[in-house]
Amino acid sequence: MLEKQIEKYWNKRADGYNEAVQEEMACQKKQAWESLLLKYIGQGENLQVLDVGTGPGFFAIVLAGLNYSVTAVDKCQDMLAQAGKNAEAGENIRFLKADAHAIDLPNESFDAIVSRNVTWLMPNPLEVYREWYRLLKPSGKVLVFDANWYLHLSNPEFKILSDKYRRLALEKGYQDTITPEQKEESDAIARKLPLTYEMRPSWDQYAFRSCGFQQIEVEENISPLVHDEIEQILYYPTPMFAICATK
Template sequence: MGELLEKVEKYWDKRADGYCQVNLEELNSFKREAWTNLINEYAPKVTKRKLKVLDIGTGPGFFAIIMASCGYEVTAVDYTETMLQRAKNNAGIYRESITFKRMDAHALGFEDNTFDLIITRNLTWNLERPQEAYREWHRVLAPGGRLLNFDANWYLHVHDAEKRKQYEQDRENTKERNLEDHYVNTNIEAMEEIARNLPLSKEHRPLWDTKEMLQIGFKKIILDTEIGDKVWDEEERVNYGSTPMFMVAGEK
């Protein structure tokens, strides 16, 4: 394991409890239906069998659980063992419907052309070798299958002075609105130090992703740069005003 990957894993291992709580709240809010509808809007259609779904970087299992509730055949992978345990616990009645595996997103232990739909959220920015990961995801996707990647320019502000100002303004806005600041209970210094060394913190996305995916061989790219309007509550919109969530989707 690379030193950087080890640091990322340790960070998320410590964040597991807090992140798990956020996911449980999502499962019990409007977000469950909003995310289910959004993913199903872009998912490929199959007939006479279950849709085969891979959730990469499942964390506490939110995507895996809502996809299993649709009756799909779901596999969920994560690099952090603690997260996988949280996901299994959170799955409840859907636990037996989801195959959980500890796996590195850069090197998936699946056959070529296995999955109809790959979904991932807030993962790519953590990766040491994102191009390699995208190639691997393309490999395990079936022809006509789709990858839906939801992410944001979370740490562009560690390299970009203008983005830093906007990020600081987000912090002020949460205070003025008397909203919880989602960065307060995290180890900001530790994550910013890791982020400085992660390749995607420097890139303007999803432009970077689009170019890479086309080079890898995705036939069709779909972009939505205002995903937060559909799936975020008011508190999240204020917290992340300068880092809007995007979807970059690719069809094989």
Template sequence: MEEIKKEISSYWTGRSEDFARLREEELNSEMAGLWLKELEKGLPEGEGLRILDVGTGCGFFSVLLAKLGHQVTGIDLTPAMIEKAKQIARERGVEADFEVMDAEHPDFPEGTFDVIVSRNLTWTLPHPAEAYGEWLRVLKPGGVLLNFDGDYGKEEFTEEMESLSADHAHRRLSCGQLEECDKIKDQLSISAMRRPAWDVEVLKNLGCVDMNVDSEVYRRIYASEDSPFYNPTPIFRLQARKAGER
């Protein structure tokens, strides 16, 4: 594993306990319904869709989608995150597969999945264009990519903390953790890109069709700045379809 990925995995290993508690709180809150509504908007018709949740973390998207009856596989680079995802799914009686796997190199045959979903992952990737290519490889012709992300590369997390409410979930992070996150982020080429315009251009060059960017999703999800889950970085939903028929 290259050095930057070791740093990334180590950082998220250190955050896995608190991150899991936060995801459980989110699953128990109105946020679960809000996110599920946004996911359902982009899902193709059909029951039991094969869905890959890339960078699943502690399995938030995987749990939501598996509860709908879809066949969900969640992957993450960090073993500690995958263990937490398995535990959360088990405690909620949800059937989903979770595997430790590099998001930039998903180890699945070509055309395995109907849908690929991701939340707050692309901005952490050392080789995001390569990742997009690999995600499309394992997506079936006509399959859908739903990527929820933000232009986090423009943010300074240590400064951002001052604008958050006293009970915000990120208040649990230490100054050291915030500084480490900023340090990793600033090493990544995607942090210098203009997003989501950069993502759209990459996917267009990879042959995607029916691309759509929803820049208002953050207003629907994070309507209240007093919410402990409030995200001050405007997120977007990037939807694209792999050329071909399902």
């Protein structure tokens, strides 16, 4: 089953992914993400925010530091274990194991839902967005940060560009964070996922409208804010976008 394969893969990646998150916590990227979250969610103590696909807890911890009341979910137990270790005692975070499309919480529980690098990995992304619509309070917001990470597997033009900028990044000192075996496994999973074959964020705009969201705001390229120089080269063909949909 694809969902079990995804869960197994990311459980194995938990330690390495946690190292990358620790590095983000210790540099200017943390402040960049804080600014973006405040820009879209707004300031307000005790706003109820759901972090979907929290991984080792980066967004959950940043959100709690902004005085939001945070619930963070992930389907991978090893990721949640790392998140629990990373969160400081006293931070207002509730961690739950759950699938993005089936979160066992009441309707209209949250003022905002955020995710980063999550929806590309969903076997059923439209179902995920419908679930998030259910969980949002009236006028609540979904905030998605993602990219066309695996479009090169389905689009030959993107493959050429991806290979070109990967070579340039390697020349600048980029080092792979995953093994060749992990890359092969990740590619095999991505080939089975629907968003590998869609151009985003155009697809997301359509999906949010079909779910009933009223207002949609898109930033096509936030990479200069959240990526370092080498990452901006590496991800030049597939910059990270931000999309904010209001219920």
